[in-house]
Amino acid sequence: MxxxxxxxxxxxxxxxxxxxxxxxxxxxxxxxxxxxxxxxxxxxxxxxxxxxxxxxxxxxxxxxxxxxxxxxxxxxxxxxxxxxxxxxxxxxxxxxxxxxxxxxxxxxxxxxxxxxxxxxxxxxxxxxxxxxxxxxxxxxxxxxxxxxxxxxxxxxxxxQLEGTKVSSTAIRRALREGDAALAARLLGRPYQIRGTVIDGDKRGRTIGFPTANLDLNEKYVVPKSGVYAVRVMAEGAWRAGVMNIGYKPTFQSGETRPSFEAHIFDYQGDLYGQQLAAELIDYIRPEQKFGSIDELVTQIRLDAEEARRRLV
CATH class of the missing domain: 3.40.50.620 (HUPs)
Known part of the structure; x- marks a missing residue:
C-alpha cells in the first residue's frame, strides 16, 4: 500500500x-x-x-x-x-x-x-x-x-448489528463501561492498545506475578479501570494473560495517570524496552483496594484462573 x-x-x-x-x-x-x-x-x-x-x-x-x-x-x-x-x-x-x-x-x-x-x-x-x-x-x-x-x-x-447502528461513539461508550466484548463485536476485532514496556515498581515479581508495565505510545481511549482477560503479542506470538488498568489503590492514592500492567501466563522472558500490543478480550472485575498483600495475591490468582477460562 x-x-x-x-x-x-x-x-x-x-x-x-x-x-x-x-x-x-x-x-x-x-x-x-x-x-x-x-x-x-x-x-x-x-x-x-x-x-x-x-x-x-x-x-x-x-x-x-x-x-x-x-x-x-x-x-x-x-x-x-x-x-x-x-x-x-x-x-x-x-x-x-x-x-x-x-x-x-x-x-x-x-x-x-x-x-x-x-x-x-x-x-x-x-x-x-x-x-x-x-x-x-x-x-x-x-x-x-x-x-x-x-x-x-x-x-x-x-x-446495523443486532438492530443497533455501529458507531465510534457506541464503541467508546462500551469501553468506558468496561464492556470489552461488546466493543470487539462492534469493531469486528478486539480493542487493541500498544506501548513500550517500561520499568515499574517491580512489585509483581515479589508476589509471583511479574507484569509488563506499558507506556502507551499514542493517546488511546482508556477503558474502564479494572481487570481484563487479554491476549498480548510478545516476541512474535499472541499469548494469554491478564491486565490491570487503573490506579493501583492498594499501594498508592491520588494517582491521576492510569497504569497498564499485563501478566502473561507461562512466560519468563525479559520484555523491558520492547513494543507490545494487548487485545482486551473480556472484563473480569472492577479495580479495588485490598487490606493486605495476601488478599491481593489471592485475588490475582482468582483473576488469572478466570482469565484463562474466558480465553479458552
Missing amino acids: NIVRLSYPWAEGSRPHADHSQIMAIGQFDGLHLGHTSVIEHGIRLAKSLGIAASVMTFNPNPKEILGKGDYEGYLTPLSIKEEILRSMGVDTLYVAQFNHAFSTVTPEQFYYEMLRPLKVHTAVVGFDFHFGHKGAGTPELLRELGQESLQVDTVPAF
Whole structure:
C-alpha cells in the first residue's frame, strides 16, 4: 500500500496529484469498525469491477483534537494501526491529510477542486453521515453537485448489528463501561492498545506475578479501570494473560495517570524496552483496594484462573 501525506496549505511541489483515476473512500474512520469497513470494502469492490485503484483518504490528527472539542477522548485506532488494517484489506493508496487549523478553514468547494479533482477521483465513497469542509458544511449531496458529471458519489448506509447502528461513539461508550466484548463485536476485532514496556515498581515479581508495565505510545481511549482477560503479542506470538488498568489503590492514592500492567501466563522472558500490543478480550472485575498483600495475591490468582477460562 502506498501512503501519501497531504499538508495544507500546499508547499511548493506538494500539491495533490494522481496519474490515473481511482475510487476513494473518505472519512475519519477512527476505529475502522464494521461500519467503516463496509464503506471501504464497497470502494474496493467498485474499484475491482472497474479495474482501477482503490484508495482511502483519512485525516490526522483527529479534527476533534485540533479543534478542542470537549468530547475528544483519544483514538480507537491510531494512524499506525489504521495503516496496518487498511493494508490488510487491499487498499492501494492511503492519503493522510494533515488536519491543522489551516485545513479546518478549507471550504467544501476548495476540498473538491483542490484535492479530489487533482487526485482524479472517479467515485467518492462515503458514509451516510459524511460531512466535510469548514464547520462540516459539505454533505454527499453538495459533493454530487460540485462533481457534476466528473465525480460519482456513493453513499453507504449505516451498518446495523443486532438492530443497533455501529458507531465510534457506541464503541467508546462500551469501553468506558468496561464492556470489552461488546466493543470487539462492534469493531469486528478486539480493542487493541500498544506501548513500550517500561520499568515499574517491580512489585509483581515479589508476589509471583511479574507484569509488563506499558507506556502507551499514542493517546488511546482508556477503558474502564479494572481487570481484563487479554491476549498480548510478545516476541512474535499472541499469548494469554491478564491486565490491570487503573490506579493501583492498594499501594498508592491520588494517582491521576492510569497504569497498564499485563501478566502473561507461562512466560519468563525479559520484555523491558520492547513494543507490545494487548487485545482486551473480556472484563473480569472492577479495580479495588485490598487490606493486605495476601488478599491481593489471592485475588490475582482468582483473576488469572478466570482469565484463562474466558480465553479458552
